[in-house]
Amino acid sequence: MSAGATRFPAIVAEVTEINNLIKTFRFVREDGAEVPPFSGGSHIVVEMDDDGTRRLNPYSLMSDPADTGGYSISVRREDGGRGGSRFMHTRVKPGMTMTISYPVNLFPIDGRAKKHLLLAGGIGITPFMAHMAQLSERNQIFELHYGAASRAVGQFGDRLRKHYGDRIHLYYDDEGTMMDLPSLLRGQPAGTHLYVCGPKGMINAVMKIAREAGWPRGALHSEEFLAPPVGLPFEVELANSGKTVQVGAAQSLLEAIEAAGVNAPYLCRGGACGQCECEVAAVDGEIEHNDHWLTPEEKASNSKIMPCVSRFKGQRLVLNL
Amino acid sequence: MKMTTTKFEPSITTRPVYGILEPQQGSAHLMIADGEGAGAILDLFARAGQQGIDLRPSTHLIYVTAANGTDLSDELSRLGVAKFYHGPTLAAAMSRITKALTDASMGLQIYLAGTESLIGVAQSEAMKAGFPHDGMQTEHRGSLARRVQCVHCKGITENVKTDPYVCSHCGLSLYVRDHYSRRIAAFQGVNIDAEDPGQVPDMVEKFT
Numbered sequence: 001m002s003a004g005a006t007r008f009p010a011i012v013a014e015v016t017e018i019n020n021l022i023k024t025f026r027f028v029r030e031d032g033a034e035v036p037p038f039s040g041g042s043h044i045v046v047e048m049d050d051d052g053t054r055r056l057n058p059y060s061l062m063s064d065p066a067d068t069g070g071y072s073i074s075v076r077r078e079d080g081g082r083g084g085s086r087f088m089h090t091r092v093k094p095g096m097t098m099t100i101s102y103p104v105n106l107f108p109i110d111g112r113a114k115k116h117l118l119l120a121g122g123i124g125i126t127p128f129m130a131h132m133a134q135l136s137e138r139n140q141i142f143e144l145h146y147g148a149a150s151r152a153v154g155q156f157g158d159r160l161r162k163h164y165g166d167r168i169h170l171y172y173d174d175e176g177t178m179m180d181l182p183s184l185l186r187g188q189p190a191g192t193h194l195y196v197c198g199p200k201g202m203i204n205a206v207m208k209i210a211r212e213a214g215w216p217r218g219a220l221h222s223e224e225f226l227a228p229p230v231g232l233p234f235e236v237e238l239a240n241s242g243k244t245v246q247v248g249a250a251q252s253l254l255e256a257i258e259a260a261g262v263n264a265p266y267l268c269r270g271g272a273c274g275q276c277e278c279e280v281a282a283v284d285g286e287i288e289h290n291d292h293w294l295t296p297e298e299k300a301s302n303s304k305i306m307p308c309v310s311r312f313k314g315q316r317l318v319l320n321l
Numbered sequence: 322m323k324m325t326t327t328k329f330e331p332s333i334t335t336r337p338v339y340g341i342l343e344p345q346q347g348s349a350h351l352m353i354a355d356g357e358g359a360g361a362i363l364d365l366f367a368r369a370g371q372q373g374i375d376l377r378p379s380t381h382l383i384y385v386t387a388a389n390g391t392d393l394s395d396e397l398s399r400l401g402v403a404k405f406y407h408g409p410t411l412a413a414a415m416s417r418i419t420k421a422l423t424d425a426s427m428g429l430q431i432y433l434a435g436t437e438s439l440i441g442v443a444q445s446e447a448m449k450a451g452f453p454h455d456g457m458q459t460e461h462r463g464s465l466a467r468r469v470q471c472v473h474c475k476g477i478t479e480n481v482k483t484d485p486y487v488c489s490h491c492g493l494s495l496y497v498r499d500h501y502s503r504r505i506a507a508f509q510g511v512n513i514d515a516e517d518p519g520q521v522p523d524m525v526e527k528f529t
């Protein structure tokens with residue numbers, strides 16, 4: 001069994017500093033051929049060899065889906081994170097070869113919509129850049145509302161504004177401009193679908209207001225990739241392969257399982273797609289469920305775990321892997 | 322007059338299932354009903370009243386007399402909703418329904434009650450306006466007569482009560498399947514004597 005989407009070697013063609021927190025990376029194929037096609041909302045998984053620790057991080061594609069010459073992603077540096085974004089910022093240079101996956105789309109546009117209302121927070125803007133290229137090419141009606149901490153860290157805003165004109169609405173915390181979600185969601189015409197990507201707090205707020213305003217679930221779409229959180233080291237037994245694996249503080253359970261040579265399934269590596277769901281054979285302790293895939297009941301029963309983002313604290317954890 | 326909610330036998334997955342109308346949060350409420358469906362609307366307002374919710378100021382109610390003649394418009398007009406329309410047939414109300422749906426904003430709550438024909442037609446109109454299938458509530462009341470499309474000539478026959486039935490367009494004897502198309506809001510009728518022409522089983526009143 002091969003875990004995750006098919007991978008291929010790619011060359012880093014360009015690294016562009018957008019501001020002191022965000023860098024854009026462009027990947028092309030080694031043989032110069034076209035990259036596999038993708039639709040707006042897709043992500044790729046980028047493999048990093050961080051001094052012996054193998055990290056696989058998902059990043060949304062921000063390039064135009066019509067551009068088959070390569071893929072562009074943006075990475076925001078998270079200094080408190082596990083090191084993946086720091087690796088991308090400090091170690092990845094033009095000309096380097098890296099392994100990336102084929103694109104997977106867990107956040108597609110709904111073709112039945114009459115209008116697309118896109119809500120982005122911070123680095124959550126990236127999938128929408130691909131969406132908007134596709135939507136405008138198809139002459140579909142859309143509107144983007146993009147909030148960032150400041151004009152300086154939200155520099156994509158001005159670029160988008162120039163390109164798409166008054167379909168782009170910008171909000172900056174430090175300038176005191178804020179999205180008025182209740183009135184924005186009240187005035188949308190029949191057939192509008194809403195898409196939100198950004199920090200958890202923003203997604204939750206949007207979903208709550210939309211539900212209260214009577215939006216049907218089928219018209220609401222969201223994507224949040226969780227970065228696997230850091231935590232205390234722990235040990236896990238893999239019942240089927242007969243291995244005992246140590247999970248480091250800055251390593252995810254999935255990464256530790258892979259490092260031990262066991263192939264586990266995954267797609268998003270961010271607690272959203274459900275692909276890595278794994279049965280718990282025995283547990284003595286507390287599972288820290290960090291995903292938004294399992295239901296609250298499943299989480300409480302401790303019978304399943306999502307190894308891409310969840311951790312464990314306690315005496316013994318045995319997985320059916 | 323049958324005022325209880327209809328019970329359905331378990332069937333294939335495309336067979337529509339109906340629920341009971343519950344008051345929902347939303348910016349506006351559009352209710353469309355025919356015949357005995359009025360009972361479901363009255364129950365809905367009673368339930369809302371018990372929950373302390375006043376739907377009336379933001380409700381548009383479109384009611385039509387059922388194909389079997391049932392007309393409860395007097396009871397409904399006494400509800401005092403913001404906008405009430407009573408029409409003789411679904412066809413007569415259609416342009417009003419389409420306009421109400423296309424003029425609406427997201428957040429509109431849609432409630433459909435009455436016969437399968439009415440629910441099916443209104444549902445597919447709402448989907449055309451862009452409301453997802455999960456964005457509306459339905460409650461079945463009244464006649465189970467079906468709206469059936471002949472798979473051979475594509476003609477639609479309303480108010481089909483028997484199985485088999487004779488297509489009102491091409492005259493073939495058709496067996497009524499449970500297969501339902503949301504797009505055209507109709508069940509499927511398939512020629513029953515294709516292999517042995519003339520061998521048509523007796524018509525049985527199945528959908529009353």
Ligand code: FES
Pocket residue numbers: 265266267268269270271272273274275276277291293306307308309
């Ligand atoms: S890989 Fe998608 S939820 Fe774990």
